[in-house]
Amino acid sequence: MPELIPMPKLGFDMTEGTLVRKVKKEGDAVNKGEVLAEIETDKATVEVEAYIGGVVKGWLVEEGQHVPIGTPMAVIAAADEKVDMDALRAKSGGAAKPTTPAPKPDTATPSPTPPPSVSSPIGDGQGTPAAASPLARKIAGDAGVDIRQIPGTGPGGRITKKDVEAFLSAKPAAAAPSRTAAPAVTTFVAGPAPEDQTIPLTRLRQIIAKRMTESKQTAPQFYVTAEVDMAAAMELRQQINTLLPDERKVSVNDLVVKATALALRAFPNLNASFAGDKVIRKGHVNVGIAVTVEGGLLTVVVKDTDQKPLAQIAAEAKAMAGRAREGKVQGADIEGSTFSTSNLGMYGVDNFIAIVNPPEAGILAFGAVRETPVVKDGALVVGVRMKVTVSADHRVTDGAEAAQFLQAVKKNLEEPLRLLV
C-alpha cells in the first residue's frame, strides 16, 4: 500500500508548516529513518524523516507551500507499485491548495527573519482551474459564485450540479425585498450592482485573523474606561515642542505611550502573559504602538519604554511607523512587545475598545483629545479631555487592578512632569 507522509505536528501550537526543501525527489529510494524533507514551522526549520522505506512516488505539496498539519506531502510506496498520483492530488487538493508558494527563505543571507511582507498578497487569486462539469460551471456562473469555492465530490473530485446546488442551498438565500403595500410612491428598482468580489487573504490579513480570533476565543477580556484631563499634558507638549525641530516633535501618542509604560512598571500583572498554569511577568516594559499599514495593521515596539526619554520614544516611534507604512519594517521593529496601545484619535474617535494582542495581557485604546464642557468648582468651564479604555485578560488581572492601572496612566498624564523625570 502506498503511504502518505503528512505534514507533521511538531509542537503543541503548530497548526501549519511550510515545505522548505524536498530532500528526496520523486523517484528517489528512501530508507526508513532517512531525511525526506525539511519543513519550517513558526519557530524553526526541522528535518522530517521517512517512517517507512520505499520509493518516493511523488510530492503532493510544492516547496514553499505552507499547509495545515496532517496534509499529505509525499507518497512512498514499493518500487514496483503503481500509484495514481493524479487521483491523490485531486483528493488532497482541497487541503493542499489554500495558498500558493511563498518565497523560499534565503538561508544564505545571515539577516534576521525577513519581516512579513505587508503589501504583496500571498495568493495570486487564480488557483488551479477546478475540474467541474459544464453544467456545474453554468449554474455557479448564473448564481455569481466562484466555482473554485465549491468542494467537488464527483469522480476525481469533479464539481458537479449536485455540489453546486448543495453549496448554493447551504448559503442563506438572498433575502427577497419584501414590501408591504404602501401608498403610491416611487418604488426603488434595483439597478445592476457590482458583482461580489473574492479577495484572497494576504499573509498579514491571515495573521491578523488568526491572532484576533485566538485572542477572542481564548482570552476572557474585560474593559475599563476612564477620562483623562489632558490640559496640562497638552500645555507641556507645546512647551517641549518649542524646543524641538519639526521632525522631532512629540505627539500625544508619545505622551500616552510613556505614561502607559510608567504605569506598567507599577502594575506588573498588566505587563504579563498567561501561560497555562502560570503567569509570566515580563522584565522589560516594551510598549507596542498599532500602526495602520496597507491591508491591515502592525504593532511597532519601543523597547524599554519606561526608561527612555520622551524625545527618544518619539523619534523611535516615528522611524518605525514610517518603515511600517513603507513596507520596510524590520524584524526588531515588531518584536517583543509586552503591552500594546492603539490610537484612533486622529479620526475624531471619542472612545473605542481594542482586542488584546496575545500573548500580552492588555491593550490601551484611546481617542481624540477634545475640548468639552466640564463642571469645575460648581461652574461650567471648557475642559480638555481624552478617554482611555484598557482591555485586559481576566486570567491574569482583574477589574480593580485594571482600574488602578488606568488611574496611574491618568495621573501620569494629568501631572505630566512625571513623564519627564
Place this chain on the structure above:
Amino acid sequence: MSSLTMSKAISQAIMEEMERDPNIIVFGEEVAAAGGTYGATQGLYDHFGPERVRDTPISEGVIVGAAVGAAMNGLRPIAEIMGINFAFLAMDQIVNHAAKMHSMFGGQFRVPLVIRTTSGGGRQLAATHSQTPDVIFAHFPGLKVVAPSTPADAKGLLKSSIRTDDPVFFIEHATMYSERGEVPDDKDFLLPIGKSDVKRPGKDVTIVTYSKMVSISLKAAQQLADEGIDAEVIDLRSLRPLDMDPIYESFKKTNRAVIVEEGWRSFGIGSEVASRIYEECFDYVDAPIQRLAQKEAPLPYNAELERSATPNPNDVIAAVKAVL
C-alpha cells in the same frame, strides 16, 4: 390489439400492405415457399403466388440490383437479404444505386424500396455472421435506416417503410423474431420514420439505444429503479434520420447519458449521439457521456466469450453508475 411475435408482426405488416397495393412484390433467398429463414414471409407465397413472392439465386448483388430497377420502374419491392453480413456483397447496389438514383438524376426517379435484413450476434454464428454493422448503412445520405425494438414498432415502422417513396434499409434483430408483444390490428397502423421513442420515462439518467439493446436497457432500468435510480430509456428506432430532439429534451432534464449499442464502439452510434449532445447541450453536461458497446474484437464463436463481448444489463447498470 393482438399478442404477436416479432416474426408474425412483420409478416402481418407485409401481408396487409400487399393486400392494399398490388405493386408491392417480395423477393429474396428462401422467402417464397419456405417462408423465409426466420418465418417473416410465412404465408405470403400461398396467398399472393409466385408472381409477387419469389425466390432468388444466392446473389445479394442481384437481389438489390433487381429491386432498385423494379422500384425505378413503378413497382414497390421488398427485398430480403438473409443477413446484414451478406449485404456487403450488395454494397454498390445499396449505397451507389438505391441511395443515389433520386438525387443523381434530378428527381426523375423515386426508389420506393425496402431492403429487409437481420443483424446482431448472440447465436454462436461466429465472427463473420454475427456482426452488427448497422451504423455503416446509416452513413449514407439517401438511405433511411430503421431498426425496431418491439413487434408493434416493427409493424408500424415496416408499413411506413413500405409506403415511403425512398429506399429504406430495415434492420431486424436475428434473436428477436420470437419475442412477443401487443400489436395494433389496425391495417393503417403507421409509425413515422425518424421519430425516437421514450420507452421508459425517468429523471436521473438518459439511456439512448435501439433494437435489441432497448430490452437490455429496460431490464437494467428496472434493476436501477430498485436502487432508487430513475433511468429514462429512449429508443432511436431509426438511425437515419436520427431524431435527437427527445434526447436533447431528456438530457436537459437528467444532465447525464449512457448510449448503448450492440455494435463496436469506435465510430459508432454512441459517438454520433454523444457528439450531438455535447454540441447542443454543452451547458447541461454534468458528467462525461458513457458509450457502451461491443468489445473491440471480432465476435467469438465460443458462447461464453460471445456473451461477455456483448453489452448486458449489468454492463448498462455499471455505465449508468459511472455517470451518476
